[in-house]
Amino acid sequence: MIEFIEGPLWTFSLVVFCVGVIWRLFSIVRAGIKTDRAPVKNSGAASGFKSIFSHSIPRRETMKASPLVIIAGYMFHIGLLILLFWAAPHIRFFEEELLGFGWTPAPYWLFMLAAALALTGSIMLIIRRLVDPVLQKISTADDYTGALITFMVMLTGCLALQESWAGLRAFHMLWVEILMVYFPFSRLMHAFTFAFSRAYSGAMFGRRGVGA
């Protein structure tokens, strides 16, 4: 079972993930966009590119309007990024299985902090989704499925870190594979498409002389 999870199932998930993501991104680009013929106030390309990053910082008004979701969102995303790219076992995995090179992992305390942030953040977001009338109105099954899978990936990952039992690592890997297969078919795609949506809007607002 462990061999299957770490062998063929991993390869399968990786292929589904890569092909799926590329297909989704391609289908967005394929939908096409008409060139804007109106004379611009600022460069659309520059504003769009800038917006991919600058839009990560909310405006003061937005911060005031939705503090909870912004804080929980930051906690979850920052925690997740640290776990994904700076946890020692992940770097070892990237080096040995995927890339052929590694980098300095986060110290243990940072790992623990990241795990705490990510898990608490995601619990806060899930609770909010359950109780907030606006979120009840707009949430779909996909929102819950995606959140739950991501949560399980993080939870099993923390357990696996103890490395006391190989089965735990495989269990974590299994959840990662579920996530990777589900990813291209879901809203989890925002991890890639956010750059597109921010750039498109940023370009539009930028051309009109407004900072998005």
Added chain:
Amino acid sequence: MNTNKLSDRASSAEQHILSRIDSRIASFFSSCVHCGMCAEACHFYKETGDPKYTPIYKLEPMRKIWKHHHTFWGKLFGTLGWSTLPDEQMLEDWQELVYDSCTLCSRCSLVCPVGNDIAYMVRQQREGFSAAGFAPEGLKGASERSIELGSPMGVTATTLLATIKHQEKECGIPIPVDQQGSDYLVLLSSLEIVGFPEYIGAIARIFKQADISWTISTKGFEATNSGIQIGNSEIAREIVERVVNAAESLGVKAVISPECGHAYTSIRWDAPNLLGRELPFKVIHILELLHELQSQGKLKTVGTFDTPLTYHDPCSIARKGGVIKEPRDLLNQVSSDFREMTPTGEMNWCCGGGGGVSAIDEAEELRFKAFHRKSEQVNKLGVKVLVTACANCRNTIEEGLENYEMDVEVVGLTELIAGQLESAG
């Protein structure tokens, strides 16, 4: 849930909306994480607390169409006959959300963490709604009058000429009409011609002082565009074409968009795209021109207006047009006590009447509710004068103030400046 068999109206809406789903919209739906932050940005949600006014929820019909045609699950379910494409009932239910409760103000578009331009999506979704006939009577009527009579309020060239004559008498300055070879063509909104004709006299005085060659065209004077509001690009193109033709035949160097928000959107940003070609003249908002005159030292005013006042940013001019600094520089020249609302500029709260909402009778109650935001902002400042630069905002605000029994005067910025001109004595 319905099967794939949609009625003619529903499939007409589907086809029109589908044709509007470009890379932008496809990326927006792919990115939306259903976080609900857009709700906090929308005055209709904030003032009613009703989750159905959440901006992204207003796009459910379009999302379903996107899902059906652009995603794996949608295609799979469609093949199995479990399509969830919007039927007539859904379109009817959503008409209020798509029109009455969205002023296309774009505030939500700036707030969305993944950068979804929700206002753009609503605007595109309206194409399908209007094509299938699910549009408010008020907007249908305005569009028809625009096409048949040349103005959404039925203002004709005869009415225009009468107003011009009257204004000439008031300000004692001849107002050039259909003058070939002028530098600037001044556009108007019919609301100005009918309700706020002082605007015409104001520019006559300012332009005389600054020695500007300008004219008004009887063939293309109406700057507002009901086609954009109802979401019908064909109508929008026809309306904008009149103005462009008039400008071209007069050979002007620039066209001046009036104190009207969506007129600026129409002629400045949409016209070249609707017509599919670049325009041979510049398009400039009256505030941008006044600002230019100010920096050239050609806007000579005396004294200051001392009553405390505030400025309402018309969404289409500020958040959607980038004209934010100009009105402030101008106000600081003529006013000694200009107070900013919070939030302001690109994050201003909409008056509640944009995007055609002011023309929808049945939306009146909701519009007054949404106006509560603005009334509170004004109350906090304690000012008795509110300046703005859009005839539609002005009208909406006047009605809103009256509804909340507030004693605040609403003034157009151009008129305020004209009143302080050196030559005005």
